[in-house]
Amino acid sequence: ETGVTQTPRHLVMGMTNKKSLKCEQHLGHNAMYWYKQSAKKPLELMFVYSLEERVENNSVPSRFSPECPNSSHLFLHLHTLQPEDSALYLCASSQEPGETQYFGPGTRLLVL
Amino acid sequence: DAKTTQPPSMDCAEGRAANLPCNHSTISGNEYVYWYRQIHSQGPQYIIHGLKNNETNEMASLIITEDRKSSTLILPHATLRDTAVYYCIVRVGRNAGNMLTFGGGTRLMVKP
Numbered sequence: 001e002t003g004v005t006q007t008p009r010h011l012v013m014g015m016t017n018k019k020s021l022k023c024e025q026h027l028g029h030n031a032m033y034w035y036k037q038s039a040k041k042p043l044e045l046m047f048v049y050s051l052e053e054r055v056e057n058n059s060v061p062s063r064f065s066p067e068c069p070n071s072s073h074l075f076l077h078l079h080t081l082q083p084e085d086s087a088l089y090l091c092a093s094s095q096e097p098g099e100t101q102y103f104g105p106g107t108r109l110l111v112l
Numbered sequence: 113d114a115k116t117t118q119p120p121s122m123d124c125a126e127g128r129a130a131n132l133p134c135n136h137s138t139i140s141g142n143e144y145v146y147w148y149r150q151i152h153s154q155g156p157q158y159i160i161h162g163l164k165n166n167e168t169n170e171m172a173s174l175i176i177t178e179d180r181k182s183s184t185l186i187l188p189h190a191t192l193r194d195t196a197v198y199y200c201i202v203r204v205g206r207n208a209g210n211m212l213t214f215g216g217g218t219r220l221m222v223k224p
Contacts (some may be wrong), residue, residue, distance in 0.1 A: 042215055043214040045213075090155050090156070092156075100158050100161065101158065102158060103155030103156045105153050107151075108156065
């Protein structure tokens with residue numbers, strides 16, 4: 001247990017569906033992150049939030065829409081995804097941006 | 113961030129020390145060496161980090177050469193549960209613009 005939880009753990013969705021991934025951290029951290037890990041590829045940073053404000057967006061397609069309502073919660077809204085978006089989506093948090101990160105267990109997403 | 117080079121895979125006998133090398137010859141003076149690991153289908157787990165002194169915690173030891181161009185992560189008594197991909201990352205410690213960049217890592221297989 002790292003203090004970072006993610007739901008759901010597994011998700012199957014069609015290309016026309018809309019779904020959301022949820023991340024919650026119980027560590028009192030100020031920064032939260034979304035990463036994508038595709039099969040046999042390194043982790044890719046998607047979004048970084050610091051105190052609910054987005055500080056980095058690594059050219060992620062608009063079909064991925066993050067939301068950070070408070071410093072403990074982070075969402076990733078998904079719509080009209082493609083099969084190549086199938087991957088493990090990982091959430092992480094750190095005390096401040098750029099410091100040691102603690103990862104959640106991830107959501108394994110399959111887009112059909 | 114400085115680039116790191118790690119062997120793609122290593123084997124280790126259970127109960128023996130696992131020594132995982134990392135080259136970071138272009139590291140700059142203010143960059144830390146971080147180690148994370150990722151057990152199959154789980155989120156990455158922070159292990160240890162250091163700047164120039166050797167560090168030890170309950171999980172591992174980190175040995176950094178005097179010129180800081182390479183380091184070794186030591187798991188003193190490897191168990192089967194230490195089988196994972198180990199990532200060596202170098203980055204400035206506290207900078208919102210410098211996030212973790214994961215490379216390919218070393219796949220450590222601990223064998224009975």
